[in-house]
Amino acid sequence: xxxxxxSLVVTLLITVNVSAQERWPTGxxxxxxHNQYENAEIIKWEYETSKNRVTLWKALFxxxxxxxxxxxxxxxxxxxxxxKISEDELPExxxxxxxxxxxxxxxxxxxxxxxxxxxGFEVFLDNEDVxxxxxxxxxxxxxxxxxxxxxxxxxxxxxxxLEE
Numbered sequence: 142x143x144x145x146x147x148s149l150v151v152t153l154l155i156t157v158n159v160s161a162q163e164r165w166p167t168g169x170x171x172x173x174x175h176n177q178y179e180n181a182e183i184i185k186w187e188y189e190t191s192k193n194r195v196t197l198w199k200a201l202f203x204x205x206x207x208x209x210x211x212x213x214x215x216x217x218x219x220x221x222x223x224x225k226i227s228e229d230e231l232p233e234x235x236x237x238x239x240x241x242x243x244x245x246x247x248x249x250x251x252x253x254x255x256x257x258x259x260x261g262f263e264v265f266l267d268n269e270d271v272x273x274x275x276x277x278x279x280x281x282x283x284x285x286x287x288x289x290x291x292x293x294x295x296x297x298x299x300x301x302x303l304e305e
Contacts, residue, residue, distance in 0.1 A: 164188055164195060165186065166186055166188075166198045166200075166213075167215075167217070169216070169217040170198050170213050170215075170217045172217070173213055173217040173218075173219065174200050174202075174211060174213065177211065177219060178200075178202065178204060178209075178211065180204065181200075181202040181203065181204045181209075182202060182203045182204070183200055183201070183202045184201045184202055184203060184208075185201050186198060186199070186200055186201075187199040187201065194215070195215055196214065196215055197212060197213070197214060197215070197220070198212070198213045198214075198215070199211070199212050199213075200213075207224060207225065208224070208225040209222060209223060209224040209225065210222065210223050219257070220256060220257075221254060221255065221256035222254065222255050222256075223252040223253070223254045223263060224252055224253045224254075225250070225251070225252050226251050226252060226253050226262075227251065228248055228251050230251070230253075231251055231262055231264070232262070232279055232280075232281070234277075234279065234280050234281030235262050235264070235277045235279075235281045236281075237281055238277060238281035238282070238283065239264060239266070239275075242283065243266050243273065243275070245268055246266035246267060246268045246272075246273065247266065247267060247268065248264055248265070248266060249265045249266065249267045249272070250264070250265040251263070251264050251265075252264075254276060259278070259284070260279075261276055261277050261278045261279060261284060262276070262277045262279070263275070263276045263277075264277065271288060271289070272288070272289040273286055273287065273288060273289065274286070274287040274289060275287075
């Protein structure tokens with residue numbers, strides 16, 4: 142009986158210790174990032190997990206005072222990069238598509254995105270009830286749309302969420 146209790150306590154301590162540890166990207170992920178973005182100032186690393194394993198690393202960083210984020214998988218393969226831009230930097234075709242398809246929504250955040258297949262523009266739209274993350278081609282074609290029922294928390298140029 143004492144062995145069982147001791148075993149349970151040790152297991153619990155190991156579990157608590159593992160879950161309390163900070164997670165940092167592997168050297169391979171860091172190297173891939175620095176090779177791709179020399180002289181970038183990393184603000185923070187974030188990650189997503191599945192079954193307690195990191196499956197995605199996200200570096201929030203600044204280059205030339207411009208906020209960006211780059212995603213890598215656990216094997217250090219680059220997935221995508223998003224760079225914050227102003228609404229004025231959106232192509233006319235994208236603005237026209239927003240006006241035609243999302244006229245009831247306000248633009249919260251705009252970004253340029255790149256991934257191995259394509260590059261384009263991403264716009265976060267919100268009407269206080271539901272939010273959308275919409276990716277557009279340079280020609281204004283809708284490439285993808287994700288509904289975000291919780292809306293969006295705008296961020297400042299340092300990657301910190303702003304309170305509205």
